[in-house]
Amino acid sequence: MPNLFGLLKKTSPSISPDDILAALGKVLEPEVNRDIVSLGMVKDVACRDGSVSFTIRLREAGSPLQIPLERMARRAVLAVPGVKAVEINFESSPKSQLRDTTRLNLDARHVVAIASGKGGVGKSTVAVNLAVALAETGQRVGLLDGDIHGPNVPLMLGLKDEQPFAFGEQIFPPSAYGLKVMSMGLLVPPEAPVIWRGPMLHQAIRQLLRDVMWGSLDVLVVDLPPGTGDVQLTLTQSLPLSGVVMVTTPQEAALADVIKGTEMFRQLDIRVLGFVENMSYYVCPHCGQEEAIFGPGGERLSGQLGLPLLGRVPLDPGVRLGGDTGQPVVVAAPDSPAGWALRQAAETISSTLRNMPSPALAFPGYKVYPELNLI
Numbered sequence: 001m002p003n004l005f006g007l008l009k010k011t012s013p014s015i016s017p018d019d020i021l022a023a024l025g026k027v028l029e030p031e032v033n034r035d036i037v038s039l040g041m042v043k044d045v046a047c048r049d050g051s052v053s054f055t056i057r058l059r060e061a062g063s064p065l066q067i068p069l070e071r072m073a074r075r076a077v078l079a080v081p082g083v084k085a086v087e088i089n090f091e092s093s094p095k096s097q098l099r100d101t102t103r104l105n106l107d108a109r110h111v112v113a114i115a116s117g118k119g120g121v122g123k124s125t126v127a128v129n130l131a132v133a134l135a136e137t138g139q140r141v142g143l144l145d146g147d148i149h150g151p152n153v154p155l156m157l158g159l160k161d162e163q164p165f166a167f168g169e170q171i172f173p174p175s176a177y178g179l180k181v182m183s184m185g186l187l188v189p190p191e192a193p194v195i196w197r198g199p200m201l202h203q204a205i206r207q208l209l210r211d212v213m214w215g216s217l218d219v220l221v222v223d224l225p226p227g228t229g230d231v232q233l234t235l236t237q238s239l240p241l242s243g244v245v246m247v248t249t250p251q252e253a254a255l256a257d258v259i260k261g262t263e264m265f266r267q268l269d270i271r272v273l274g275f276v277e278n279m280s281y282y283v284c285p286h287c288g289q290e291e292a293i294f295g296p297g298g299e300r301l302s303g304q305l306g307l308p309l310l311g312r313v314p315l316d317p318g319v320r321l322g323g324d325t326g327q328p329v330v331v332a333a334p335d336s337p338a339g340w341a342l343r344q345a346a347e348t349i350s351s352t353l354r355n356m357p358s359p360a361l362a363f364p365g366y367k368v369y370p371e372l373n374l375i
């Protein structure tokens with residue numbers, strides 16, 4: 001006995017935009033190898049009787065992808081039961097919008113920036129250790145050293161003699177501890193004084209954002225330069241950030257800077273995921289007693305700002321040594337108080353990100369950003 005409902009469905013199917021989107025969700029954009037629906041390229045789907053129309057957005061007018069995309073999309077939609085005719089429109093961003101733009105070559109589910117109000121609080125140390133700890137959980141992690149003037153991430157990861165592989169305009173980041181790493185320190189000779197300003201600085205950041213072939217990442221960690229100046233502002237606005245982690249030390253002066261930094265991110269509508277208090281306390285190597293050298297700032301700050309304290313990392317000579325020898329403490333001494341605190345912080349960040357939609361997913365590897373305006 002044939003299923004009558006099944007037959008009925010076959011003879012008079014009603015097509016919904018969701019059916020069409022499901023079919024188009026199998027069409028891959030050949031350049032980035034992801035489906036055109038999750039790339040946000042399909043819009044205005046309309047179905048009427050057996051006729052379907054929709055628009056595909058292209059990055060540039062006259063893109064060579066138009067013909068293959070049209071063919072694949074048409075075939076996919078015609079395979080939906082009941083579809084008799086397909087009309088595909090193409091749309092591209094206006095030329096003016098595309099001229100002088102920086103294309104961010106990035107396919108990362110989440111981008112997390114590590115920021116601090118001032119220098120020397122251990123921001124790079126925290127960024128490196130969080131990134132390594134995240135990679136150790138099996139995630140695909142990249143670390144971008146955004147500190148153009150004092151790039152010390154390569155040293156901290158034992159990569160200071162590493163040369164990134166370049167192919168044409170594309171730069172392939174070297175790996176350490178399962179991380180892909182890119183830093184200005186890998187692109188210029190270490191003795192070259194990086195005191196660039198204006199156009200050269202502009203060019204450097206542009207290159208770091210546009211030409212590095214990260215591949216697909218779960219998380220890109222960005223070590224921002226300290227403070228709240230132009231470079232920080234530009235970098236944070238140029239990246240599809242999921243959030244920021246602030247690093248501070250417990251002194252009053254550092255706390256005031258963190259409050260200022262947090263305020264800047266709030267004004268930019270960027271979520272602050274919490275902060276890490278570094279050099280929180282000192283464990284006496286003789287008696288094991290914890291000493292809060294700089295006072296109990298972090299907890300008070302957490303209450304005052306209403307933000308989670310993601311971890312308290314003690315002052316530990318092993319942390320500095322690990323940084324100088326290219327062996328991050330989460331690897332060299334994972335169960336030391338510092339290693340443990342940093343791994344816990346990474347775990348908390350990881351679970352926050354898991355429950356967050358990806359701001360980058362709307363246009364991964366495809367986003368067109370306005371010209372970075374640093375001059």
Ligand SMILES: Nc1ncnc2c1ncn2[C@@H]1O[C@H](COP(=O)(O)OP(=O)(O)O)[C@@H](O)[C@H]1O
Nearest residue numbers: 119120121122123124125314315316319320323
């Ligand atoms: N918890 C810590 N214990 C001991 N030394 C630390 C700790 N955190 C950072 N350092 C050391 O302090 C110095 C500054 O840290 P760094 O991460 O470069 O700071 P920032 O990036 O904020 O300028 C480095 O020599 C680093 O090894």
Ligand SMILES: [Mg+2]
Nearest residue numbers: 123124147152
């Ligand atoms: Mg630094």
